[in-house]
Amino acid sequence: MSILKTRPNTKPVVDLSGPQGNAFNLLALACTTGKEFGWSKLAIDGVCDEMRMSNYKHLIETFDKHFGEVIDLNLAGMEL
Numbered sequence: 001m002s003i004l005k006t007r008p009n010t011k012p013v014v015d016l017s018g019p020q021g022n023a024f025n026l027l028a029l030a031c032t033t034g035k036e037f038g039w040s041k042l043a044i045d046g047v048c049d050e051m052r053m054s055n056y057k058h059l060i061e062t063f064d065k066h067f068g069e070v071i072d073l074n075l076a077g078m079e080l
Helices: 023-036 041-052 056-067
Strands: 013-015 072-074
Touching: 013 023, 023 041, 023 056, 041 056, 056 072
Parallel strands: 013 072
Antiparallel strands: none
16 A cells, blocks of 8 residues: 555546647547536537637636646647
């Protein structure tokens, strides 16, 4: 047995600079994750509509607002 001083990172990481980071993939991931959370179709559609309201930066910020507790977004090498 070992005692960890920090909790290991167990959240999935989405690399925004690769194919995982395209807007369509993030929208699909939002839909899938919302279903896993047990959200209604109306709630999922609301989040996806909010993600589509503006530009890519807004989409990422909205995704992070709703799913940041369970999914990390890797912005390494990107400017928004």
